[in-house]
Amino acid sequence: MDLQFSTEQNLFRDTVERFIREDYTFDIRSRIIANDEPYDDMWRKIAELGWFALPFPESLGGLDGTAIDLNIVAEGIGRGLVIDPVLPTILAGLLVSRLGTEQQKEIVIPPLIEGNLKLALALSEPGNRYDLNAITTTATHSADGWIIDGHKALVPGANNADRLLIPARTESGEIGVFLIKPGIAGLTIRPLGLHDSTTAADVILEQVALPDDALLGAEQNARSALEWVFDLGIAAATGEALGAMDSLSKMTLAFLKERKQFGRPLSENQALQHRMVDLTIAVEEARSSALSAALQVTVPDYATRARALSLAKIEINRTARTVGQEAVQLHGAMGMTEELPIGHYFKRLTAISGLFGTSNWHVHRITRIDAASRDQGKK
Amino acid sequence: MMKLELTTDEQIFADEVRDFVARNLPADIAEKVRRGAILGRDDHMRWQQILASCNWHAFSWPKEHGGPGWSVTQRYLFENICGEMDCPLIQPFGPRMAGPVIFSFGTEDQKARFLPGIRESTDWWCQGYSEPHAGSDLATLSTRAEDDGEHYIINGQKIWTSYAHYANWMFCLVRTSNEDRPQKGITFLLIDMSTPGVRVDPIVGMDGRHSFNSVFFDDVRVPKENRIGEEGKGWTYAKFLLEHERIDNAALGVTKQALERVRQMASVPIDSATPLIEDPIFSSRLIAIEAQFASLEMTALRVLSAVNSGESPGPASSLLKIRGTEIAQQISELALEIAGQYAQVRPSMNGTYDCAPSGPEQTEMAMTNYLWKRAMSIYGGSNEVQKNIISKRILEM
Numbered sequence: 001m002d003l004q005f006s007t008e009q010n011l012f013r014d015t016v017e018r019f020i021r022e023d024y025t026f027d028i029r030s031r032i033i034a035n036d037e038p039y040d041d042m043w044r045k046i047a048e049l050g051w052f053a054l055p056f057p058e059s060l061g062g063l064d065g066t067a068i069d070l071n072i073v074a075e076g077i078g079r080g081l082v083i084d085p086v087l088p089t090i091l092a093g094l095l096v097s098r099l100g101t102e103q104q105k106e107i108v109i110p111p112l113i114e115g116n117l118k119l120a121l122a123l124s125e126p127g128n129r130y131d132l133n134a135i136t137t138t139a140t141h142s143a144d145g146w147i148i149d150g151h152k153a154l155v156p157g158a159n160n161a162d163r164l165l166i167p168a169r170t171e172s173g174e175i176g177v178f179l180i181k182p183g184i185a186g187l188t189i190r191p192l193g194l195h196d197s198t199t200a201a202d203v204i205l206e207q208v209a210l211p212d213d214a215l216l217g218a219e220q221n222a223r224s225a226l227e228w229v230f231d232l233g234i235a236a237a238t239g240e241a242l243g244a245m246d247s248l249s250k251m252t253l254a255f256l257k258e259r260k261q262f263g264r265p266l267s268e269n270q271a272l273q274h275r276m277v278d279l280t281i282a283v284e285e286a287r288s289s290a291l292s293a294a295l296q297v298t299v300p301d302y303a304t305r306a307r308a309l310s311l312a313k314i315e316i317n318r319t320a321r322t323v324g325q326e327a328v329q330l331h332g333a334m335g336m337t338e339e340l341p342i343g344h345y346f347k348r349l350t351a352i353s354g355l356f357g358t359s360n361w362h363v364h365r366i367t368r369i370d371a372a373s374r375d376q377g378k379k
Numbered sequence: 380m381m382k383l384e385l386t387t388d389e390q391i392f393a394d395e396v397r398d399f400v401a402r403n404l405p406a407d408i409a410e411k412v413r414r415g416a417i418l419g420r421d422d423h424m425r426w427q428q429i430l431a432s433c434n435w436h437a438f439s440w441p442k443e444h445g446g447p448g449w450s451v452t453q454r455y456l457f458e459n460i461c462g463e464m465d466c467p468l469i470q471p472f473g474p475r476m477a478g479p480v481i482f483s484f485g486t487e488d489q490k491a492r493f494l495p496g497i498r499e500s501t502d503w504w505c506q507g508y509s510e511p512h513a514g515s516d517l518a519t520l521s522t523r524a525e526d527d528g529e530h531y532i533i534n535g536q537k538i539w540t541s542y543a544h545y546a547n548w549m550f551c552l553v554r555t556s557n558e559d560r561p562q563k564g565i566t567f568l569l570i571d572m573s574t575p576g577v578r579v580d581p582i583v584g585m586d587g588r589h590s591f592n593s594v595f596f597d598d599v600r601v602p603k604e605n606r607i608g609e610e611g612k613g614w615t616y617a618k619f620l621l622e623h624e625r626i627d628n629a630a631l632g633v634t635k636q637a638l639e640r641v642r643q644m645a646s647v648p649i650d651s652a653t654p655l656i657e658d659p660i661f662s663s664r665l666i667a668i669e670a671q672f673a674s675l676e677m678t679a680l681r682v683l684s685a686v687n688s689g690e691s692p693g694p695a696s697s698l699l700k701i702r703g704t705e706i707a708q709q710i711s712e713l714a715l716e717i718a719g720q721y722a723q724v725r726p727s728m729n730g731t732y733d734c735a736p737s738g739p740e741q742t743e744m745a746m747t748n749y750l751w752k753r754a755m756s757i758y759g760g761s762n763e764v765q766k767n768i769i770s771k772r773i774l775e776m
Contacts, residue, residue, distance in 0.1 A: 002382055278766075312670075
């Protein structure tokens, strides 16, 4: 057991934080949102930092990083409220590297690493509520290849993606994942406006015709790979939430020391001191949960991994709510505005609570896992 | 590289601990712990001396002071395995409190006199800190120590002294000066409890248990060679101790076991047709607590890991105390929920009933435990005081 960051990881963390502090300021971010800043420039800068290379194997031009390294990036993304779909692209890329043929990997991963290919992975459908096995999009095989029909909901980054990854149920009842280039006949991408300014779109597939090699791997049973990538998504979300919470807590503390009412700084009021302490404790709990998620996301056994990740996500959701609400409350009315970053962190944290499973959903997932292991025990 | 997996050596160590406990833990003691019954002095001393036979009583001590010099991981494994296997909690007053102060600030002579008795668990120590008018505001303590040449003469009263009636030694804060700031006139003394003029009066808790005491000093003569460090510097040593104590006060091995017990309790039907674990409302409460505990455990490992690489635990340890005690209290509330109306039946102090109720055995200590656990957010510096410490020292508010 070892819980200390390595020297390399500490250095990497510094470069991530410096980039966010200097090159992804709240101002620049606001300009990207207002379309004043070319989006692709930022994407290339991020690629130059090696963020996209990080989790992929060296054989594909990657850096062979660990889940801990990926969480360092995720934390930076949360800290900077990065709206570019960096994590969705990485997650989708990881699915390709897990399921794809050598040829598919060659086509997708190296350009992704260089910042020339954006991916979007569709995990949700209307009505499936995080259930990866409840997919109703169909893939019918014919002499010419595959025909895909279905509706994907809230696909992060789909607006600007160069390739979409669409899970669909084949006639065998199993799930395959299909690599689709936007612009193809029958594919409609409907961009959505999101509260937190990140991007997502609904994707409608009507009789979309694909060649045979659009299926990732020859694999028609992608369920466990999807479960794995879903858990990776949880781990990344915990890291991102931690970064946002840590920033929010620092801003709130600075504000309390600076803002004067009744002739003294707010920070001299014990009622506010204790609230600030509660907020600080929540951030430390989030730090531990994010670490726990990153350390356990590589566990191969589904039940052990999923249980640990669900516990971490429940904690992240709880602490995100505490930290977000307290930061707004302690800032007073200013915390409610579009002008300050506070509200933007609050919105992103609230959105993250609903990504990759709400707390309720994770309680149910743990209950299902525990019930299954009790049944196992009885047998 | 950062990882949670145990190395082969750590795995071998864990097996060794399991094997030792399995062969050496007396069955009657394990049974009391399993039932959550209250242990007597003899139960504790018997087990601690068994541990001491292979130098595992002062398990957190470095080698240079005669401890086993374990890594953070080994200590974590040891505590968890002891919890899992129903070992009594090692009483912290000697090995976790008096010991570290003596080996950090004591003279060579003091180390030679006192450390063996702690390592071997032949002495029972108690902590003389709180006074009737100095609780959270400990620095205002007023037990007087007057200079009488080779001795100090002690007059005053300590209160909430856990297990003073079991103890033969006390580490004690006394006032040697009233000048300057209150913190500056405090001196750290080791007091033999059999010295004439020491009187111990019991304070019975609402759970019926006698663990607290009042200790009165009436012209008690303490040789100056029993003073730790310099006169008037006692506050520094006490603060050092409090920081370490806060980590221990999280008592994670015990809490982990309490969580496991509650899960087991809820897995069988108690006063109902189906087990409570199958009730979604109960199970969502249990899972929420488990999630918070998992995070706390990781925080403890982070803090210990920092300590291991030479950093002071510092005020971060306050966080562990606050959450650790809150979670332990919440777990005791779950047990109360499971016990339902059977919680109201009072067991006798050794954990058995005078007249066995018609309810299930597992519920017998639910209320006693719940009542006792309320102390956790009060002792070792109340949780509100911990918040003051964090706001002052970490957040600099």
